[in-house]
Amino acid sequence: MTGHPRKVAAFIVTLATIAAACRSGPRPETPASTSAVQRGGEIVASVRSEPRSFNRLAARDSTTVLVSTLTQAKLVRVNQATQEAEPWLADSWTTSPDGRVVTLKLRPGVVFSDGHPFTADDVVFTFDAAYDEQTHGGVGDSLRVNGQKLKVAAIDPQTVAITFPQPFAAGVQLLDNLPMLPRHKLEAALKGGTLGSAWSLSTPLSEVVALGPFVVARYDPGQRVVFDRNPHYFRKAADGSALPYLDRITVDIIPDQNAEMLRLEAGQLDVMTSEIAPEAYALLKRAADAGRVKLLDLGVGYNANALWFNLKPGAIPDRDRARWLQRDELRRAISMGVNRQEIIDTVFLGAGVAVYGPETPSNKQWYWAGEPKTPYDPAGAKQLLASIGLVDRNSDGMLEDADNKPARFTLLTQKGRPDLERGANVIRDNLQKIGVIVDVAALDSGAVIEGFLSAKYEAVYFNPDKTALDPALNQDFWVSSGSAHMWNMNQKTPATEWERRIDELMARQTAASDPRERKVRYDEVQKIFAEHLPILYFAAPRIYVGVSSRLTNLTPAISKPQLLWSADTIAVAR
Amino acid sequence: MVKYIARRLAFAAFLVIAVASVSLVLARLAPGDFATGALGLDARPATIEQMRARYGLNKSIGAQYRDWVVAAAHLDFGRSLLYDRPVRDLIPERAANTAILAVAALAVATLVGLPLGIVSGTRRGGFVPGLIRSTSLVLLSTPPLLMSLFFVFLAARTGWLPIAGMRSAVTPAGGATLDLLTHLIVPAAAIALPLAAMLERLQAQAMTDVIGEPFVRAALARGVPRSRVVWRDALKPALRPVASMYGLIVGSLLSGSFAVEVITAWPGLGRLMLEALRARDVYLVAGCAGAGAMFLAFGTLVSDLALGLVEPRARE
Numbered sequence: 001m002t003g004h005p006r007k008v009a010a011f012i013v014t015l016a017t018i019a020a021a022c023r024s025g026p027r028p029e030t031p032a033s034t035s036a037v038q039r040g041g042e043i044v045a046s047v048r049s050e051p052r053s054f055n056r057l058a059a060r061d062s063t064t065v066l067v068s069t070l071t072q073a074k075l076v077r078v079n080q081a082t083q084e085a086e087p088w089l090a091d092s093w094t095t096s097p098d099g100r101v102v103t104l105k106l107r108p109g110v111v112f113s114d115g116h117p118f119t120a121d122d123v124v125f126t127f128d129a130a131y132d133e134q135t136h137g138g139v140g141d142s143l144r145v146n147g148q149k150l151k152v153a154a155i156d157p158q159t160v161a162i163t164f165p166q167p168f169a170a171g172v173q174l175l176d177n178l179p180m181l182p183r184h185k186l187e188a189a190l191k192g193g194t195l196g197s198a199w200s201l202s203t204p205l206s207e208v209v210a211l212g213p214f215v216v217a218r219y220d221p222g223q224r225v226v227f228d229r230n231p232h233y234f235r236k237a238a239d240g241s242a243l244p245y246l247d248r249i250t251v252d253i254i255p256d257q258n259a260e261m262l263r264l265e266a267g268q269l270d271v272m273t274s275e276i277a278p279e280a281y282a283l284l285k286r287a288a289d290a291g292r293v294k295l296l297d298l299g300v301g302y303n304a305n306a307l308w309f310n311l312k313p314g315a316i317p318d319r320d321r322a323r324w325l326q327r328d329e330l331r332r333a334i335s336m337g338v339n340r341q342e343i344i345d346t347v348f349l350g351a352g353v354a355v356y357g358p359e360t361p362s363n364k365q366w367y368w369a370g371e372p373k374t375p376y377d378p379a380g381a382k383q384l385l386a387s388i389g390l391v392d393r394n395s396d397g398m399l400e401d402a403d404n405k406p407a408r409f410t411l412l413t414q415k416g417r418p419d420l421e422r423g424a425n426v427i428r429d430n431l432q433k434i435g436v437i438v439d440v441a442a443l444d445s446g447a448v449i450e451g452f453l454s455a456k457y458e459a460v461y462f463n464p465d466k467t468a469l470d471p472a473l474n475q476d477f478w479v480s481s482g483s484a485h486m487w488n489m490n491q492k493t494p495a496t497e498w499e500r501r502i503d504e505l506m507a508r509q510t511a512a513s514d515p516r517e518r519k520v521r522y523d524e525v526q527k528i529f530a531e532h533l534p535i536l537y538f539a540a541p542r543i544y545v546g547v548s549s550r551l552t553n554l555t556p557a558i559s560k561p562q563l564l565w566s567a568d569t570i571a572v573a574r
Numbered sequence: 575m576v577k578y579i580a581r582r583l584a585f586a587a588f589l590v591i592a593v594a595s596v597s598l599v600l601a602r603l604a605p606g607d608f609a610t611g612a613l614g615l616d617a618r619p620a621t622i623e624q625m626r627a628r629y630g631l632n633k634s635i636g637a638q639y640r641d642w643v644v645a646a647a648h649l650d651f652g653r654s655l656l657y658d659r660p661v662r663d664l665i666p667e668r669a670a671n672t673a674i675l676a677v678a679a680l681a682v683a684t685l686v687g688l689p690l691g692i693v694s695g696t697r698r699g700g701f702v703p704g705l706i707r708s709t710s711l712v713l714l715s716t717p718p719l720l721m722s723l724f725f726v727f728l729a730a731r732t733g734w735l736p737i738a739g740m741r742s743a744v745t746p747a748g749g750a751t752l753d754l755l756t757h758l759i760v761p762a763a764a765i766a767l768p769l770a771a772m773l774e775r776l777q778a779q780a781m782t783d784v785i786g787e788p789f790v791r792a793a794l795a796r797g798v799p800r801s802r803v804v805w806r807d808a809l810k811p812a813l814r815p816v817a818s819m820y821g822l823i824v825g826s827l828l829s830g831s832f833a834v835e836v837i838t839a840w841p842g843l844g845r846l847m848l849e850a851l852r853a854r855d856v857y858l859v860a861g862c863a864g865a866g867a868m869f870l871a872f873g874t875l876v877s878d879l880a881l882g883l884v885e886p887r888a889r890e
Contacts, residue, residue, distance in 0.1 A: 138621060202659055259737060
């Protein structure tokens with residue numbers, strides 16, 4: 001009998017060891033105290049364009065994403081306010097010691113809006129659907145690690161195992177990209193190769209079943225989408241009562257921001273899904289001062305407009321020009337020669353901050369506080385330009401290269417985006433003062449994207465929205481083989497030593513499980529980035545949204561949709 | 575007359591095909607395409623290529639145009655890349671909305687513009703003709719964009735009218751028709767007022783010319799009351815130049831409604847075309863342009879027929 005306690009102790013130690021090896025996910029969260037929150041009521045929100053589909057796998061435009069946010073649910077949700085992954089349809093999860101396998105336990109008793117139970121088979125089906133080559137919504141591309149798919153298996157009806165192709169630090173955050181879909185409704189479409197056309201805007205709405213807080217109740221083409229409360233929604237408030245609080249959300253399609261603002265001010269609109277433009281701030285401020293609306297300052301945005309040059313070797317046909325156009329010194333000189341405060345004042349009408357690197361200070365977890373803050377120094381910029389042979393050779397005040405050709409380049413930017421067009425003009429005017437001529441060419445966004453995807457450009461001023469804040473989820477931007485490695489995409493081998501070094505650091509950063517190590521590695525990446533400046537950043541806007549005064553229990557976030565991302569807890573005051 | 579109508583119908587068909595074809599080719603020739611815009615920067619190159627293959631965007635422009643023409647001959651105008659629905663289904667519902675707006679605006683413009691034109695064209699001086707002329711000039715020089723913003727602002731400030739949209743989310747007590755009419759006031763007024771000003775100017779000029787004709791002067795000299803001469807004898811010939819312009823006016827209503835539809839969130843053809851152009855949805859662009867040409871052709875046909883009725887020489 002003496003051996004028995006030892007066996008028990010050994011068993012306990014083993015269990016403790018396994019428990020230590022397996023990192024557990026957080027416990028399910030419930031919304032804060034709800035005693036003061038009113039139930040019922042409806043609100044009116046606005047979007048600028050129609051959804052392209054009710055199927056998130058088929059389209060990625062912002063309105064389709066909003067429809068998906070309101071009607072679908074994910075296994076794990078990234079809380080937009082805290083940036084933490086939190087249990088959603090998955091109740092909890094464990095990660096294997098090698099960091100490759102995540103086992104998720106699904107929340108029990110969850111059903112779709114038509115009453116059909118949600119099980120592990122739906123999870124497996126949704127991954128299959130996301131990776132379907134004929135669907136083309138782009139979701140499958142965001143669910144890859146180093147270009148490879150995840151493997152998903154149903155262990156039992158309530159348990160799913162997801163295997164990553166390699167250790168992946170961002171882990172379950174990746175699952176925030178994928179809303180779960182009903183196998184019983186869409187399996188036939190997937191098998192028939194027509195999933196991309198399933199749940200189109202002409203589909204009977206009873207077919208579009210939901211796991212999210214709302215269901216699509218009505219769609220008036222060109223006018224609005226009406227969402228009614230999903231009575232089967234799985235989430236409960238802290239007091240155990242059912243969510244969402246609202247009975248209905250009507251999303252009106254209002255293409256023009258002026259009309260949108262007027263409707264908000266007149267009380268015909270409760271919430272906008274886009275941040276307000278700098279020009280509209282004064283109007284809304286007056287309305288806020290009069291108590292008609294609330295103006296929320298959400299802080300500095302995560303994304304700044306960016307300028308980059310085409311650094312693909314051989315992409316600039318004129319080799320003499322390539323010799324200075326692709327030099328680090330040119331980009332450093334531009335960083336010194338552009339007055340960031342002028343961009344803040346001209347483009348964002350003062351509501352912005354200077355930015356020097358790929359992360360803005362709002363990304364508290366990953367922002368590198370040590371980044372060099374390049375001062376506005378036109379004289380220093382001219383000296384740097386002289387070091388690469390750009391000097392004023394004919395005393396006309398403008399610089400010429402060694403072949404006496406003017407220092408001149410074409411800057412593509414997006415037409416119809418005032419922040420980009422005005423920013424490009426400030427850059428042009430600032431660089432003219434240091435002797436560099438910039439020809440600004442404003443094109444449609446598709447034409448700009450086509451220009452840099454085909455590497456037929458000299459320089460671009462654009463806003464390549466980062467899709468996530470965790471750098472591990474932006475691998476395509478950082479690694480030299482990435483399709484979003486703007487300055488030189490899809491490289492077979494790194495074109496420069498510093499890009500090779502970034503590749504290495506990002507590989508380690510992505511695989512590391514220790515958050516401190518990840519931060520150190522990413523700081524190193526940002527340091528290399530600051531030394532070579534493949535992309536120049538100048539300023540990021542402050543984000544403001546306007547909402548009706550009657551809305552309560554809001555959880556604002558910087559990312560879009562700033563308020564409706566947490567629509568299940570929004571309420572209205574009576 | 576039958577031959578005349580047949581000739582005009584043939585020209586209308588040619589106009590629609592030509593405009594749709596040119597729109598498709600131009601939308602395709604412009605740099606960038608639907609796939610790059612729809613998938614964004616996160617997409618793998620392979621995904622972009624698959625999407626192009628699915629929608630036929632990887633074909634040469636000649637092959638794409640040929641396929642479209644063959645399908646269009648069977649009344650299949652392609653599938654909207656943006657909404658993944660047949661263009662044939664998308665256009666009618668939006669064209670009907672634009673037609674409601676256009677007819678309402680045209681009716682208001684005609685009822686306001688023509689009588690005022692007759693009044694200002696028949697009187698040489700005085701306060702009323704001067705006021706009409708000045709107001710017309712102000713309205714004519716105000717772009718529809720500003721006009722619609724003004725009315726939207728007015729509606730927001732007073733709260734008397736809905737600011738945007740075509741119907742309320744919940745049908746009010748007065749019924750669906752009244753709801754539609756109240757929503758129609760802002761966009762229709764934004765289009766109708768500049769149009770009324772144009773009709774007033776045209777009608778006034780035509781009326782002034784006719785009043786100077788010998789047959790009118792003779793009637794006046796014989797002592798026939800001026801109002802009787804104007805409304806009975808001079809009006810018909812004075813309407814001819816205005817009638818001949820109606821076709822163009824109907825065509826311009828569509829282009830003029832672009833801005834108004836966007837500002838007032840009217841779900842019409844102009845807004846659909848704008849969305850299609852932004853997304854580089856080549857088939858929808860061609861469909862919308864073709865529908866727009868149909869509007870123009872219809873307007874021209876109606877005005878030609880009207881002109882043919884009042885002026886038999888026009889048929890030749």
